[in-house]
Each structure stands twice: as C-alpha cells, then as structure tokens.
Amino acid sequence: MTSDHRSVVRRSAPPESATRPLGTPLSPAVAYWAPDADALDAIYEGGAAGFTYGREGHPNWQVLAEKLDWMEGAAGGVLMGSGMAAVGAVFLAVLKAGDHVVAGDQLYGRSLRLLNEELPRMGVSVSLVDATDGAAFAAAIRPETRLALVEVVANPTLRVADMPAILAACRARGVALAVDNTFTTPRLYRPLAEGADYVIHSVTKLLAGHADVTLGYVGARAPEAARRVYDISASWGLTPAPFDCWLAERGLHTFDLRFERAQANAAALADRLAALPGVEAVLYPARPDHPDHNRARAICGDEGGYMVSFRLRGGRAVANRFLRAAEHLPFAPTLGDVATTLSHPASSSHRGMSPAAREAIGITEGFIRVSVGIEDPGLILPEFEAAVAAAGAAAPDPAPAPAPAGGMAAP
Incomplete structure (x- = not known):
C-alpha cells in the first residue's frame, strides 16, 4: 500500500472551526510541534x-x-x-x-x-x-x-x-x-x-x-x-x-457553592456535637469556646470553614466504636470531598509522632477530624448523634504501641 500524507500514523492538525468548545478541551499531548x-x-x-x-x-x-x-x-x-x-x-x-x-x-x-x-x-x-x-x-x-x-x-x-x-x-x-x-x-x-x-x-x-x-x-x-x-x-x-x-x-467552577454549603453544615455540626454526652471537646474556629476564637475572627471574620475536630471521652476502643457505627460517614484519608469524611489522626496523618507528642498538642486516641460535606444536614447530624451514642463514654484505654518508622501518613 502506498503511503502518503494521509497515513493514519501521521499527526493531524485540529479541525478548523468558527466556534470553540464550551468546556476546556483535555490536552494529553506529551510534546508540542514547533515549525522551526x-x-x-x-x-x-x-x-x-x-x-x-x-x-x-x-x-x-x-x-x-x-x-x-x-x-x-x-x-x-x-x-x-x-x-x-x-x-x-x-x-x-x-x-x-x-x-x-x-x-x-x-x-x-x-x-x-x-x-x-x-x-x-x-x-x-x-x-x-x-x-x-x-x-x-x-x-x-x-x-x-x-x-x-x-x-x-x-x-x-x-x-x-x-x-x-x-x-x-x-x-x-x-x-x-x-x-x-x-x-x-x-x-x-x-x-x-x-x-x-x-x-x-x-x-x-x-x-x-x-x-x-x-x-x-x-x-x-x-x-x-x-x-x-x-x-x-x-x-x-x-x-x-x-x-x-x-x-x-x-x-x-462550583467551589464557592460547595464552600458555602459545607461551612454551614460544619457550623451546625460543631454546635450539635458540643451538646452530646461523650464528646469531651469540639474545635471549630467560629465557636466562642475555640481557644483562638478572637484571632480567628480577626483573620477570617465570622466564617469558620468546613473542618471540625472533636475529642471523644475515652481511647482507641471508643474511637473504633464511633467509626464503625458511622457506617455512612466514610473513614478515609482525605478531606474536602463533597461528602463528609472522617479521620483518626493518631492512626493516620500523625501516626509518625509518639503518643506523648500527639497528646501534647491535643491529639488523643479519641480525637476525630471531620471534613464536612455538602449533604443535607438532616442526614449528617442524626448520623453523628447515633455514632457518638453507640461509641459510649469510657475511661481511656491503654495507648497502642508506637507506629513503626516509615508508616504512611494520610492527609
């Protein structure tokens, strides 16, 4: 078969068009062709x-x-x-x-x-x-x-x-x-x-x-x-x-909309968690009981963001019961998703620190970090209530053995 400039192995120029795509085209090219x-x-x-x-x-x-x-x-x-x-x-x-x-x-x-x-x-x-x-x-x-x-x-x-x-x-x-x-x-x-x-x-x-x-x-x-x-x-x-x-x-493109909804949900969740038996402390910058509340207001105004952290009374066993009971709230090493996710820093992002070093900055075995999503708050709040109740309040259990060197850190 005779080869010419139309051979399928030759690169083709994009088709000419008087219009342009509404969405940004995906450009996976490894290299770009210069004329000289x-x-x-x-x-x-x-x-x-x-x-x-x-x-x-x-x-x-x-x-x-x-x-x-x-x-x-x-x-x-x-x-x-x-x-x-x-x-x-x-x-x-x-x-x-x-x-x-x-x-x-x-x-x-x-x-x-x-x-x-x-x-x-x-x-x-x-x-x-x-x-x-x-x-x-x-x-x-x-x-x-x-x-x-x-x-x-x-x-x-x-x-x-x-x-x-x-x-x-x-x-x-x-x-x-x-x-x-x-x-x-x-x-x-x-x-x-x-x-x-x-x-x-x-x-x-x-x-x-x-x-x-x-x-x-x-x-x-x-x-x-x-x-x-x-x-x-x-x-x-x-x-x-x-x-x-x-x-x-x-x-x-939807960042502002997602931020507004997640922040509103986070504020509501922080207030609800603070009223639950078994929750030792809630950390949310827009709440007056946050240790840096005045500084947060000076920097961010009345907004508190989309992240909430809280400490359950008790140790790893209580945290595990909470995480297992929160079956519709993924325990996953990420944050900022459209869906609410949970993190246990002592076993993920901060596992490389010694238990004493974690405790010194307030990361107990009962510490939970929440990345609040954009779900209907009528779904989120009852799920947290039920999971905290299922976890129960307990005396702190023995700290687990220190993580081996080189353990992975999560976000």
Whole structure:
C-alpha cells in the first residue's frame, strides 16, 4: 500500500472551526510541534506564548493555574502532582545546606516528617514552634533562618496561627514566609495580600472537591520567586498530568457553592456535637469556646470553614466504636470531598509522632477530624448523634504501641 500524507500514523492538525468548545478541551499531548528552531527559541525565551514538552507545562495546567493565581493574587503559580510536592518544591527552591527553617509545630503529619527527617538529612536545621504564639515564633528566628512555614488553621487541631505577628517577624528579619492555605482556602484568607511570600495548596482537597484528583499548587508574590519554583518543578519532574488539571478546573467552577454549603453544615455540626454526652471537646474556629476564637475572627471574620475536630471521652476502643457505627460517614484519608469524611489522626496523618507528642498538642486516641460535606444536614447530624451514642463514654484505654518508622501518613 502506498503511503502518503494521509497515513493514519501521521499527526493531524485540529479541525478548523468558527466556534470553540464550551468546556476546556483535555490536552494529553506529551510534546508540542514547533515549525522551526527559531519558533522554539521564542517560546523558551519568552518572546512567544506556547508549549514545548509536557513536563514543562501544558494547556490544562495553564488554565487551572491562571484561575488559582487570580484567587490568591499570585504571579505565575505552579501546579504539581500533589500538595506535598508543592511543600517540597518551596523547600528546594529556597533552602540549601546550612540554612534554618522555623515552622509551626501543629502541621499536617507528612509536612512534619519532611521537616524532622528529610531536611536535617540535607543539612538544613529546623525549629518547630507553637504558631499560636507569635512572640515564640519570632524568638526562634536565627541569622541563618531562610524560611518559615505555617498553616493558618492547623491540620488537624484547628488551632489558628498568630499570622500578624508571624508576618511582622518574617518581614523584619528578611525571612521568606510560606503559608499552607489548604484548610482556609482563598475564601477565608489570602496570604500573599497580607505579605507572605509563598502560598501552598493541596488542590486535591476543597478546591477540586470531588476526591478524584491529586494536585498541589504554589503561588508566589514575586515573579522571580515563582519562576524559581517553576524551574524546580520542571527539573525534579513534579509536573501534574493534564487529566488531573482538567478535573480540578471542572471542580473549581462550583467551589464557592460547595464552600458555602459545607461551612454551614460544619457550623451546625460543631454546635450539635458540643451538646452530646461523650464528646469531651469540639474545635471549630467560629465557636466562642475555640481557644483562638478572637484571632480567628480577626483573620477570617465570622466564617469558620468546613473542618471540625472533636475529642471523644475515652481511647482507641471508643474511637473504633464511633467509626464503625458511622457506617455512612466514610473513614478515609482525605478531606474536602463533597461528602463528609472522617479521620483518626493518631492512626493516620500523625501516626509518625509518639503518643506523648500527639497528646501534647491535643491529639488523643479519641480525637476525630471531620471534613464536612455538602449533604443535607438532616442526614449528617442524626448520623453523628447515633455514632457518638453507640461509641459510649469510657475511661481511656491503654495507648497502642508506637507506629513503626516509615508508616504512611494520610492527609
């Protein structure tokens, strides 16, 4: 058979059309076809818009990144394969051997592992400080401190960082501040507008919102800082797949609606849990009994977000009874889904900490973190009531043996 330009193995140009698709097209191409070497030079040197190789960027990345940049007031935000890739990229972009990091001591468990285990191995020293104590945070800054990392609302304890004091201390000492804004989202707090240098998101969570995407994002206040993060991401191969970016953009379209409903449900759930026998404490920033309530109001106004944590009286046995009884509330290592999910930090996200270290920040064996979804509250509230009643109140049982080194951390 004679081959010609119509051979099925030849690449075809997109069909011409006077119209354009209403939805963003999915672009899974690995590479992009340039007409000549000069055109490729123009793209790499910034003289022309375009794409080259999928690891260096693709259309679905750009569409999603531009929307997140707008939400956070960022310059040239970078998308990556996960939230932890985003945290790691900031470390790689800023730090070198001999540098020092100050970070909140109540962070997501895998972030703590990165700080406690991986950075020291690379010659970077770390100080973990209570981020609710701005004076202590400032006092931990050294001449060699290059970076600070905080979560506005800590995962999973929901303590609220003293952001004004931390921002002022970092600014006065020339320390770059990175803020993990996953729990708060741009709806409650915009770190770059307040003076932070980097904002980090696990887009996997409420931004994408359907538990079918794994993505991270870093936005920067300065274009040169964003470019440095981009170069790190491309060189270390942290780039996300087009399909995940496409799914996340689709999810982002309903972000405001989902946030409003989940937050209203979270406020109602926190109030209901606080009235239940067997619940020792409820943590929700918008409640007056939250230890950082006044600070939360100053930072986020009257909004409390979509996360609720609470402590059951008793230990692991009570928590297990609660989780088994909550059969329609998935016990799953994620958050930010449209459906309500439960987490037990002592056995998942913070299993790498010793029992004593967990207890010191309030993570008991009876501690439950709730990512509140958008269901009808008439479904959610009775399910929690029934599960708490089924768990019962008990004296604390013996702590389980410490988790083996290298155990997995969940979100």
